[in-house]
Amino acid sequence: MILVILLLLSICAIIWWQRRAWLLVWRLNGWRGLVQQPYLWLLLIYYLEPKKLLQAVSRTRHRFQRPLGIVFGNKPVIYVDDPDTMEQLFNAAECIDKSFFQEGFCLRRGLLHARGAAWKSRRRQLDPAFGSKVLLSFIGTFNTVGNQLVHKFETELLGDNIKFDTLDDMFCRAVLEVSCQTTMGTETNFTAADTQSIARTYSELMHISALRGTKPWLQVEFIFRLLDSKNYKRTQDLMKHLEDFVRVIVEKKHSEWKAGSEHNITSIVGDNLDSNADGTEDLRNVKNISKEHIPRRRIFIEQIFHMVDTGELRMEDVMDEALSMLMVSFETISTSVLVTMLLLAAHEDHQRKLRAEIAETFPQLDQITNIDPAQLLQMKYLDSIVYESLRLLTTVPFNMRAVSRDFYIHLTAAGGARRSVKIPKDTALVFDAFNMQRDEKYWGTHAKEFHPDHFVAGSMGPITRHPYAFVPFAKGLRYCIGNRYSMYLAKIFIVKLIYHFDFGTSTKLSDLLFINGISLKFDKSENISFQIRKLTQMDI
Numbered sequence: 245m246i247l248v249i250l251l252l253l254s255i256c257a258i259i260w261w262q263r264r265a266w267l268l269v270w271r272l273n274g275w276r277g278l279v280q281q282p283y284l285w286l287l288l289i290y291y292l293e294p295k296k297l298l299q300a301v302s303r304t305r306h307r308f309q310r311p312l313g314i315v316f317g318n319k320p321v322i323y324v325d326d327p328d329t330m331e332q333l334f335n336a337a338e339c340i341d342k343s344f345f346q347e348g349f350c351l352r353r354g355l356l357h358a359r360g361a362a363w364k365s366r367r368r369q370l371d372p373a374f375g376s377k378v379l380l381s382f383i384g385t386f387n388t389v390g391n392q393l394v395h396k397f398e399t400e401l402l403g404d405n406i407k408f409d410t411l412d413d414m415f416c417r418a419v420l421e422v423s424c425q426t427t428m429g430t431e432t433n434f435t436a437a438d439t440q441s442i443a444r445t446y447s448e449l450m451h452i453s454a455l456r457g458t459k460p461w462l463q464v465e466f467i468f469r470l471l472d473s474k475n476y477k478r479t480q481d482l483m484k485h486l487e488d489f490v491r492v493i494v495e496k497k498h499s500e501w502k503a504g505s506e507h508n509i510t511s512i513v514g515d516n517l518d519s520n521a522d523g524t525e526d527l528r529n530v531k532n533i534s535k536e537h538i539p540r541r542r543i544f545i546e547q548i549f550h551m552v553d554t555g556e557l558r559m560e561d562v563m564d565e566a567l568s569m570l571m572v573s574f575e576t577i578s579t580s581v582l583v584t585m586l587l588l589a590a591h592e593d594h595q596r597k598l599r600a601e602i603a604e605t606f607p608q609l610d611q612i613t614n615i616d617p618a619q620l621l622q623m624k625y626l627d628s629i630v631y632e633s634l635r636l637l638t639t640v641p642f643n644m645r646a647v648s649r650d651f652y653i654h655l656t657a658a659g660g661a662r663r664s665v666k667i668p669k670d671t672a673l674v675f676d677a678f679n680m681q682r683d684e685k686y687w688g689t690h691a692k693e694f695h696p697d698h699f700v701a702g703s704m705g706p707i708t709r710h711p712y713a714f715v716p717f718a719k720g721l722r723y724c725i726g727n728r729y730s731m732y733l734a735k736i737f738i739v740k741l742i743y744h745f746d747f748g749t750s751t752k753l754s755d756l757l758f759i760n761g762i763s764l765k766f767d768k769s770e771n772i773s774f775q776i777r778k779l780t781q782m783d784i
């Protein structure tokens with residue numbers, strides 16, 4: 245009897261400890277949500293690892309009413325996979341902070357992880373570094389590394405059995421090369437060989453971060469050290485390797501910058517950035533900037549050095565930003581290019597149509613060697629291919645935030661009735677862009693196919709879907725600062741590759757098994773291969 249009473253008391257104590265989370269589930273999903281919690285916990289216990297999570301969520305999310313409330317320890321968690329709720333949350337000042345799920349990310353410094361007022365001020369400081377003029381000054385670098393990539397394909401990557409992982413590695417190295425040049429002004433020759441193991445170091449760190457991201461207990465430093473000492477030690481070594489690599493370059497560049505004339509520049513060339521987060525290019529802006537007004541290449545760290553002099557930033561901050569810009573850019577852009585090439589290889593008809601648009605836009609070979617951004621931005625079919633790839637195999641499947649203050653969201657019931665739901669402080673938000681962007685409810689019957697027409701305005705008029713049904717770079721207040729940079733670079737690589745080579749594969753979309761890394765990964769990727777053939781002028 246005493247045991248039963250103790251047990252009941254313990255259950256009551258746990259429910260009291262979790263009361264805010266239970267209350268939120270009740271407000272969001274009613275009795276059904278409360279009763280479903282044990283089932284949800286079982287699913288989470290079984291599937292909480294990168295290889296299983298994404299596929300399990302895709303399979304089971306329909307069994308629950310969404311947005312879905314989850315009791316996670318004493319934390320309320322909301323899983324969101326609909327555009328209406330995403331729009332409210334992405335634009336709420338209470339939802340800009342990162343969540344506890346991201347505590348396991350290897351680099352918890354800089355803009356990427358800043359919170360509240362610190363984030364606002366850092367974002368204001370860094371936004372101009374991604375303005376149109378600065379981006380246009382990088383086009384030469386994008387072209388040069390793109391040409392090196394083409395040469396690498398010509399000499400080493402032609403044949404009937406080019407492995408997916410080989411291309412993955414090559415794209416990672418090429419993007420890292422661009423990133424090192426535009427962030428720190430350093431040529432690293434990664435496209436030829438990763439002699440300093442920098443690309444491999446970043447990849448390994450992202451892999452460990454993804455593992456910790458899906459196992460929240462590993463995000464507590466001492467538990468990580470205790471339960472997974474091997475990866476703990478490895479993370480420390482890898483981070484030190486990267487920090488040393490970046491520190492040497494940043495310090496050298498800072499001394500050069502101080503000695504040079506650029507030192508006197510106290511503000512960076514910016515322009516009006518809008519929240520252009522769906523990747524829709526600001527063609528007008530680019531056209532208005534004449535070639536004479538494009539500054540010489542202003543690398544990222546040079547643009548923020550003057551803030552070190554004024555005391556707004558410390559040298560450590562510059563290093564953190566450089567480290568994280570390299571980290572976030574190389575895996576995301578390379579994954580986007582890789583999946584676009586895979587989808588084009590699997591859909592020869594779209595590949596041919598894109599090649600025709602490229603040939604029409606750039607009739608001379610030297611125009612491909614030196615791609616002009618203004619012409620690039622007019623390529624509507626290229627846009628639709630890149631956006632459709634970002635929709636169907638989105639690069640960042642899940643996105644997370646934390647709620648910093650109690651606030652209300654408005655939900656619409658099936659019958660159309662609206663109701664307000666109070667979201668308490670410290671709730672973790674999980675945005676599932678991957679499944680929303682493949683949901684027939686928002687994308688119609690071709691939702692799970694590669695269908696570039698999704699991004700082509702038809703004879704019936706403009707595209708009318710919900711503006712938040714496509715969020716590869718997030719949207720609202722904390723959207724990706726590198727979205728336009730990514731679009732230029734990815735498109736330049738894709739245009740050059742499709743112009744010079746024919747890509748084929750026997751892999752079908754339905755064969756792909758998805759893994760939730762920091763960016764999208766594929767299980768059994770060793771079974772995916774490409775046939776790559778050099779095209780002649782006749783073929784084009």
Ligand code: HEM
Pocket residue numbers: 355356357367569572573574576577580639640643644715716717718722723724725726727729730
């Ligand atoms: C295809 C490529 C890319 C994709 C799909 C992508 C996606 C995203 C997403 C979804 C977020 C939002 C995270 C959140 O809401 O918490 C984000 C944030 C961010 N991205 Fe990207 N990204 C890409 C490339 C880049 C590049 C090239 C850079 C830098 C050069 C970059 C820098 C950042 C930074 C600094 C943030 C944090 C912004 C902030 O907190 O204010 N990203 N990115």
